Amino acid sequence: MSDIAKSQVMHAKDIKQLSTQQTVAKILAKIAVYAFLGVMALIVLFPFYWMLISSVKSLDEYILAVPTFFPQEFHFENYIDAFTTANLGTLFLNTVYVGVVSTALSLVITVLSAFAFARLEFKGKNALFAALLATMMIPGELFTITNYITVSKLGWLNTFEVLIIPFLVSVFYIYLLKQNFMQIPNELYLAAKVDGTSDIKYLWKVMIPLALPTLISITILKMMGSWNSYMWPNLVADDAAHHLVTNGLRGAFVVEEGGMVNFPVQMAAVAIVSFPLFMVFLFLRKYIMKGVSRSGIKG
């Protein structure tokens, strides 16, 4: 074997060694990633687990000084109690109605506003945006009384309007979507303009599909908001016809003696009403994660 050939073999060996090292490093990195995600997942999952086990405990077990991490006995009847104690059917329909309508309207408003801020140029834009951000900085609790007087003057008490309209605009979401829109290259908009596409068409055909993951996030957040709101509905719409889930659930499970709440049954009820949300998420998740198709986009 010639010297040259020898050195070539050596070289190939080196490369082979190098690539094994790389593979090992890669595998180790993968393990590290999975280990990290696994630990975080466990930490994040724990309260959810707690909700589920609490919902099948007896009240006596629930209030033990040393809490149990696995129910001593399974009280699945808590779920039946939860269903029959609170008038879940009506509560459900009301909440779904309020949730869907306010989410839909809120999305329209958010998309239009975010588009104006991200893509259009107009006088006072920065000042206006700063002003919007500033409204987030005052604790909202102070708005309650004034808003209460406003809606009662409008004659909106005990209507669906009062549950939907006052909170349609969220600067939080407008800002989020604006940031997302700004990630989308400007050239696309210019190209569309040259093609003579209208703003709305461009928004619909290009921006919205590209920002879909964020829009879905907003949808979920808004839905959650409707699902969990308590203070405002309790104040402005306390008649049975407009009761939402949280209003119905709170206090539905008061044990008379000593005014103690039957927490396990309440947890069961919470689990029941959380279930549809969970399903909605499972359904929408693929859109969040589906990596948007990139054809025709150049960065």
Next chain:
Amino acid sequence: MKKILAAILLVALCLSLFAFTGCNVSDGGATTDGGNGGSKDEESTTKEQIDVEVNPLPESLIYDGSAVEITFYHTMGANLRGVLDKYVEKFNEMYPNITITHSQVGSYDDVRDKISTELTAGNQPNIAYCYPDHVALYNLADAVVTLDDFIASTATVTKDDGTTETYGLTQEQIDDFIDAYYDEGRQFGDGKMYTMPLSKSTEVLYYNATFFEEHDLKVPTNWDEMEEVCKKILEIDPNCIPLGYDSESNWFITMCEQLNSDYTTANGDNPEDHFLFDNETNREFVKRFSEWYYEGYVTTQELFGAYTSGLFAATEGQRSYMCIGSSAGASYQRPDKNDEGQYPFEVGITTVPQISSDNRKVISQGPSVCIFEADDQEVAASWLFVKYLTTCVEFQAEFGMVSGYVPVLESVAEFAPYKAYIDSANGGSGITALSAKVCLEQKDAYYVSPAFNGSSEARDQVGVLMQYCMTQYKNVAGDDGAIDAMIEEAFMAAVEECIYMS
């Protein structure tokens, strides 16, 4: 990140400057504010126990049989709502034109917050569950109807079946109320009646009767005996905490009453006039009980970190053999049945320990109801309904049996179904009845505290104060001067906080 940190430091600096100038401003401002506080109270010129002038009720405030809708906010759970519905129906047999809508608004705090917001737009309900300090808050808006003229009214109203009843309360009806409960409506400094008692509870001493009998222990009736018995129990079971006390606030206020020392007053022009609890007598008992905690005689719910009832009802491991808690929570003080279906020990219930048997004092708590300003006929209909609920023996009895609270009328004890209930009292299955029985037997001992804006702050602060002294005792134990200094400082801080917040 560095920049952000720098920015925060900058803000902090600006603010400290702001704070500095702010203090200067406030020197001039303090007097004006004192003046404001004064004008608030001037309208209700107050000296203790003046006789309230009673005026004849105008014709328009007497129910005329017209159709009226009234609303009622409360905190009742499903079972009690059932009882209420039943008696609304009975009420409607007499007055079919009065429509009553009642709703469970959430907790007591929820009721207060909702109504205080609704007041700003005049949308308040007609009737609501209330605690005394809520009424003090509503009174800032002059929103609560005083009841003296209604009570004194001798007019008659006609029921649907043609019979009549006195619109006000007859002397007989007034006498039937347990005195302290009835007088609670007058605790607002001006002697006027603002609330009617609906159902009440108090604190009682639960003890492990089986254990006490086994070891031949005497159930304590005063605090010296309590100390003795705690020592004895610790000798028998060193791994226990002899006494659990639910609420430090109740403990403090009850001790003030038992010792006849000052706590608060509803009278006074300035915030500082209200809070009288920083005195030698009170510091002394706080010191005593702090030592108890340190010695391991007693713990409280919050200091222990779990329900004291759970400690009391435990049958193994760490436990306590006495517990002072709400009479309405009796069923939580009972141990679980064992495999043979027997209760592992029998619970005894008695009056909380006293300072002296001549001045027995136990706290009175639980909901009252108040009526809000509205159209005359709405107020009139509300009065009729409130009167019905508070004076109807059947309702009071049934409500008491379902809720674990105590009826406010003495005659309920003679009412056959309730009598049977009380007769079923025992330390096991009949524990709620036993608790009610003890409450009825100590009806001469109830006290209520003055209500004013800031009374709930005082209540919170004395509770924190007790906790603080109990937990800090360890750091100064053995040094009497340091203990006194620590306690004095805590009292001063508590008073200061009360004054600021009111």
Next chain:
Amino acid sequence: MVNTKHPWKAWLYLSPAIVLLLIFTLWPIINTVVMAFQEGYSIQQASKGKEFEFGLDNFAYVIEYRGFLTCLKNTILLCVLTVPISTMLALLIAVCLNSIKPLQKFLQTIFFLPYVTNSIAIGMVFAAMFNVVGTVSAKEPIIQTWGIINNIIMFFGGEPVNWINAGSEYWANIFVLTVYIVWNALPFKILVLLGGLQSVNKQYYDAAKIDSTPKWRVFTKITVPLLSPMIAYVVITGFIGGFKEYSSIVGIFGEKMGPPGAMGKPLNTMVGYIYDSISRQQGRASAAALILFGIIFVVTMINLYVSKKKTHY
């Protein structure tokens, strides 16, 4: 940025948002300002026609409060601790989630679950984990349980810590609060950053792959810059929310805003102060809100300035 021929269009798109904000946000803010400058304002007394003098008394009252500096310190401390920690953790989790193939869906679902978990349940878990049950400050303490966290610490030979109970120390309280707030903030931040990652053009990554750029460099040179608008968003809204911290403290310590037996609400925050005054002393509450507004405004302006320099659009 693009100039449209019709600037009115922008206003047209913004009009629904602006109209609603004027009615339900701006009007209450104006009212807040008005209340803040009326000395000793109480809405209940105002509703029966009482008039209040104009002045700065409410502000003086707030600043004079002996707990004011405590409120300020806690507000700022919690903000400075929790925003960076939660942002970095969320970024790390989002990037990791984005980079894996097997189990991706499953793990994503898990990281979403906190959303559908009731807040009462979360509070309880914390109580169960950190709560020490017993007479901690007695001469001879009787301890029923040290709590899970302490059990773990003791398992590894450490000394148990009194985290949140009577007699616990300030730093221990702050530690628990930090963990709790970060935990609460994580799911939302992960969701936003994950959404942002999806919008990042994959071609950059393909280019990096060809260059065989090391992972870490890809992260700092491509991922972070491309994701910078979303990171800026998460940080800025994180600070705004962080300065309004209140409910998490109530969640663990209750409305006494401190461990049992602590005088003067040692863990109170600015919004906590506002809550204390809001039912009777609306003037003071409003003044405190305006002071808080001033702080958040300055911090946000600095944040925006920094992010404008560092953000890549």
